[in-house]
Amino acid sequence: MIRSARLRILETTDLHMHLVGYDYGLDRADPYRGLGPLADLITARRAESGATTLLFDNGDFLQGTPLADDLMHDGRGTSEHPMALALNTLHYDAVTLGNHDCDYGIAALSGFVKTLRPAVVSANLSASANDTPWDRFAILPRDVICSDGSRATIKIGVTGFAPPLARSDKQFTTINAGTAARETLPRMLKAGADLVIALCHAGVNNDHGDAAGAALSLAAEGEVDVLLLGHTHDRFPDLRRKSSLIVNQHDGTLHGKPAVMAGAYGTSLGEIDLDLRYGPQGWQIAGHQVRIHETGRHILPYSPARRAIERTTLPAHRKTLEKQRMAVGHTSLRLHNHLATVCPDPVAQLLADIIRQEVKSKVGLTAIAAVAPFVPTTASEGGLTIDIRPGEITVGDVQRLFSFSDKLCAVRRTGAEVAAWLEQSAGRYNTIKQGLLDQPLFNTDYPAYHCDAMYGLRYKIDLSKAANPRATWQPPKLRKRRISEISLNGEPVLPSASYIVGTTDFRARGGGGFRPVAEKDIIWTSSTSFRDIINQYIVTKTTLEFTSQDVWQFREMPETSALFQGNSQATEVIPSGSNIALEHADGRFILNF
Template structure:
């Protein structure tokens, strides 16, 4: 879901069945390339002073991309900004399942005429059809920017309607650039992660997936029953496919062996690979491309000038290494900023006397992002880049009116990120890898415990899995039990306010504030207004005690710089884990589960 990753679709020499030579035909990049880092986000900041071409577009132009589609984050700054950024691209952009209310937004598909050389040196024409797809939820997630200007359609439905038309227009090969992940659950309309279903559409010959930060093929992940997901040969629903992680972690490569017979092309074999940019053996990343580095020199300099601006001071480190096992000062700081801003907004309104709560999540907490994907800010001066690290998305601040019953279910959704750990469990992985950390909301203004002896109420995608499950215990506000009929104002971000991450999509009447101020700006203002930041003390949440039970948390190696916090949790360092992570042993009958248990 983050910017900068790409894929290359290549063809192996064809004609007469001979496979002798690899020929790059068209590299493709798609989805979430234009937002997600300071060097990209300065293009949407009027005060940054940057007025040039978007740096990601500059890089794509250097690489001579042939086609692209969009991701959901491309819409974070609105359509006028997106239109300006795309105007500098030297390659066409397609999107099949989004339309303007008054017409077509982008071409629904592309037809690329190319030449391919066979083993005997003879050139042959080939017409490649490209269809681009984006999660239909984008019109909800960025409703504040998009309003009623865009209409979204189901990705699978759009594919089924358009693929036959693309074939009728002479496409020899159809490739889906699908900004969507792999969901092995039951199919349903308007799926967010529909790669399996799109790959199964008749006529789709290859698929480049994304959005969910997964890597495919991945030899460490077993295939599904029935072979719908086959990592061994790199197919989804029998179709060659690849997904290249996120944040520039991998290059997705799809090699296709083609045979031409009586004027028609057929795929006779393929090889799918998600190639790491950083060597797993040496830890050394690929060398920067000299041409791209030169093209981005001015952008890089402008970004450094902007992000090095001082905004405050923190007497203590702010990090996310342990944000999934208890209160994090980094999250408390964001929640405090949201709470303060919402209180100001509600002053003098009909809602000013309602209790205000604040929700945020650890956006950088390892997982599919790897052992370096953590917030890690040392004590001392805070700069603008630190605010961007604490809050990496350009979401805006929203206020929701919610009941105690909905609040409890909201927390149950968050607590579904953990595996079930019974009283006798030993060394069970704490986190469900299918649910990313940015879906784990922590709500300040409350105290509560999470009982992992119970099953998760929600599946990773948000659907109800065990409706009767109750992991949230001792839920209190101001020391009193929260009743189902209690009413609160919840300060949160626009993505969550419109149902992002599988959370409730409330009716408009319950969204009492839907402003356009970015949470990151709210955070910067909060920090600047103080001589030094001091996140509220106290314990918001802890795990319920389970004598004899324990879990394993994989986190970044930087956690070893915080020995006092590890000791406070009763954690034992078990050494290195998979992929460079550090493994911590966490007992559920020690300090981990005793903090805040006097609530």
């Protein structure tokens, strides 16, 4: 008789320090967000399965909220950390590290990792100078109940893969995920792994840049059996997206192997059920089912794990809210980005002004400012969320303006490199056919936060042209260019001329799949974070006031229109005389070219 068994695998990813059901960006409770509310669902899925269940996290759990920053800055980041207590309370089996887990430096991350009970694994991320406090892989022996009533032990091998770190500090080293896989996977089999699970902090769509397509190459490795994904804040499988020979959105497979990605912020739980059979080749996957469970879709009992997480987190959470509500300045203007990447917006204008002033004061040069909607959301998740009304600006508002720990850089770029930078940013948009109405404006696989606008310049974007591929670093041929008529102070930007661009160190070092700037061309890096620079700028101003600039516009196309999804507040901020209007009651807006 052939023995069979069932195994359930649960995944969380990109929690970004959301623990107690609160949206710090909007400063309001959100019962469907965070690891606390998700604990009820994890508890229920474990109890329901009747099978051996393993729980994994795919990284980016340590950074992302004001609470995370406060814990680290107050020296509470390495002992009794609420996220460590939560992961231990829920009895995670293993976790891997994402790029943002490195944001606070190796000392903070090492201290955190040492308090964790689950295995911590990464095959391609290591500490540059210190002993790396995590392993390249782990072998987890787990008992399963077989179909004949007997018990068997399965050795589950688990390893992890981080994306390249686009940061200026040298405390961490990453190697190519494929290289790391070819070094690590044979060692896992030699160590006795019956089943190999790859915790891959990457997605399946190359339009996200970085290592976002790394999952596809890992799935092609023969030793990998199951993939758990993250980093891009998407969900996989997603029936709204098209399948291909490699990516099956219906079955939830990459190269035929089960895979899942559970969004972000603890709003959903990934689940893979495996049917296993034991034969001459050992344990093999005979069938699988992939699901994503959304928090709030189920009426569930309040679990002991959730109570424990809230008990340990709420004191620090309340202190953070008090700090977030403290005033630091005033604005006479409404600061919003409801129409970001549809037309220049006030938030981007403010951040550009700050960048240009800071570069001018530190380097003595006038810079072009590269600014994207710095909001951690994907295009598929709906509207962008910054909206600060005239009046007080609080600490929380500054956090909303820029939630990351990036520093500022001033970099030297040629006019041709500036044009290529803008060409890549224009990948945000679909190709629009002249003479057709109601075409979708945005490429939903390209996040808004990788769509840089260049303040200080003026230029046009021609969406009748196809987007240029990310791999094309040479200036696009004239006939293929989306970007045209680039000028600075009324003078054309010349391909061979040199210009100074202010940007984040994340972008300067290749974040988002952009071309990394050579060290010799990085002429200045700030000693403090961009968010601290924003805060200081607001504090020193009596009241924020500025004049909006015309930076870019779409090339005109008669009898042509596109649709994009917005929110109800966007109707209040449509510029007068613009070609944007609310078209449908479901929040779709129309842009007439």
